[in-house]
Amino acid sequence: MLLRHTPDEVVERRALVINPAKTCQPIGAMYAALGIHRCLPHSHGSQGCCAYHRSTLTRHYKEPIMAGTSSFTEGSSVFGGQANLIQAIHNIFTIYDPDVIAVHTTCLSETIGDDIPQIASKAADEGKLPAGRYVIHANTPSYVGTHVTGFSNMTKAMVDYFGSPDTRREHRVNIIPGYVEPSDMAEIKRIAAELGIPATVFPDTSNVLNGPQTGKFEMFPRGGVTLQDLMRTGAAMGTIALGETASGAAARSLDARCKVPCEVLDLPIGLHGTDVFIDHLRRMAGVPVPDSLNIERGQLLDVMADMHQYFYGKKVGLVGDPDQLIALTEFLVSIDMWPIHIVTGTPGKKFEKRIQEITRSVPHPVNVRSSGDMFLFHQWIRNDPVDLMIGNTYLKYISRDEDIPFLRFGFPILDRVGHSYMPTVGYRGGLRLLEKILDALLDRMDRDAPEESFELVM
Numbered sequence: 001m002l003l004r005h006t007p008d009e010v011v012e013r014r015a016l017v018i019n020p021a022k023t024c025q026p027i028g029a030m031y032a033a034l035g036i037h038r039c040l041p042h043s044h045g046s047q048g049c050c051a052y053h054r055s056t057l058t059r060h061y062k063e064p065i066m067a068g069t070s071s072f073t074e075g076s077s078v079f080g081g082q083a084n085l086i087q088a089i090h091n092i093f094t095i096y097d098p099d100v101i102a103v104h105t106t107c108l109s110e111t112i113g114d115d116i117p118q119i120a121s122k123a124a125d126e127g128k129l130p131a132g133r134y135v136i137h138a139n140t141p142s143y144v145g146t147h148v149t150g151f152s153n154m155t156k157a158m159v160d161y162f163g164s165p166d167t168r169r170e171h172r173v174n175i176i177p178g179y180v181e182p183s184d185m186a187e188i189k190r191i192a193a194e195l196g197i198p199a200t201v202f203p204d205t206s207n208v209l210n211g212p213q214t215g216k217f218e219m220f221p222r223g224g225v226t227l228q229d230l231m232r233t234g235a236a237m238g239t240i241a242l243g244e245t246a247s248g249a250a251a252r253s254l255d256a257r258c259k260v261p262c263e264v265l266d267l268p269i270g271l272h273g274t275d276v277f278i279d280h281l282r283r284m285a286g287v288p289v290p291d292s293l294n295i296e297r298g299q300l301l302d303v304m305a306d307m308h309q310y311f312y313g314k315k316v317g318l319v320g321d322p323d324q325l326i327a328l329t330e331f332l333v334s335i336d337m338w339p340i341h342i343v344t345g346t347p348g349k350k351f352e353k354r355i356q357e358i359t360r361s362v363p364h365p366v367n368v369r370s371s372g373d374m375f376l377f378h379q380w381i382r383n384d385p386v387d388l389m390i391g392n393t394y395l396k397y398i399s400r401d402e403d404i405p406f407l408r409f410g411f412p413i414l415d416r417v418g419h420s421y422m423p424t425v426g427y428r429g430g431l432r433l434l435e436k437i438l439d440a441l442l443d444r445m446d447r448d449a450p451e452e453s454f455e456l457v458m
């Protein structure tokens, strides 16, 4: 038992986090920046931070992650990293020729207080910024927030740097997809295309972090939102932001700056979440829903009904990011599963309230915690075991020790593949989630069934 020292008794802790259910801000900022076509993320801090962020993303997406670093030394740690960043901007544009460098800060450069816009402007004054190229930035100190807030900050930077007021109104919708997989971003684009709605999805890591093997290295893969499209976001009919924590800030900033009205929705996970997303898209663009989407919806509904007996009353424990957990909990409750232990590492006052509202009909006490950790989650599990756990790879230790089926979902997934290629959003994504839930539950039933009730047909 790797976690044999976890005691059953829960003691309230304030100053200590054990096995955090989060990672650091720059990881999310780097991921978001990779969703701009021909963008090189840049970590303004020490090499160690950048190596950690790149390796975490590489392990999750199984792709090389390109990023620069200001490579702080002892000197820059004391006197600031201005000289390093100006040199980096010059080197990166000269050697790699991106359209944009997306700078995010780290704990160290934030503690020093480096002013990135001032440094970028000095680089421009010194002629280090070629014409038609850009440096954008997000402040991502990791002693506050998490990878989700880092993603949110960089996504908002895209709007703040490139969105500009426009009196024209194009027949086009902005969609901010949230901190989801490249496969999910592709699925969101596919749904908009099925509806016949021109959409600017940003950031967009599809075809960047789930691209094909061609045998040829490409510094900047073909995917990602283009700068031209980002510059048109101010002329869109409206913005749909998916997930309050990851996407709300960017959508509201665009609304405030460019008068593009926004709707902030839950992630489209499951039947209801996808219904709401499609309904808002349909109304915003004034289009009907095609049969192709109605058929997908009917298929999801069919499986929900056909397999309901296996979902009903199953207790579930969830660890992950707030936007995912809110939408997933709503989906699980809709199929009569009982999410009873729910932990996110990301702080947020509204999260616990939303989960309590969603789980009001669950006939069992529900534990929910934001700014929580996996140590607490494990204690809850030991006191009240569940039939299934859903969360990132780090749950595998609890799954093994407590012998509980485990479905990998969220970030990071370091020991399996599939998440980059197969979505969990939309009706098709809902089907995939149900398939994975059923696989986990039915495999366990098969394993534990006595010989006389080992069923061929289930």
Ligand code: SF4
Binding pocket: 024, 025, 026, 045, 048, 049, 052, 105, 106, 107, 108, 142, 143
């Ligand atoms: S927590 Fe801070 S110091 Fe650590 S890797 Fe993240 S940015 Fe760097």
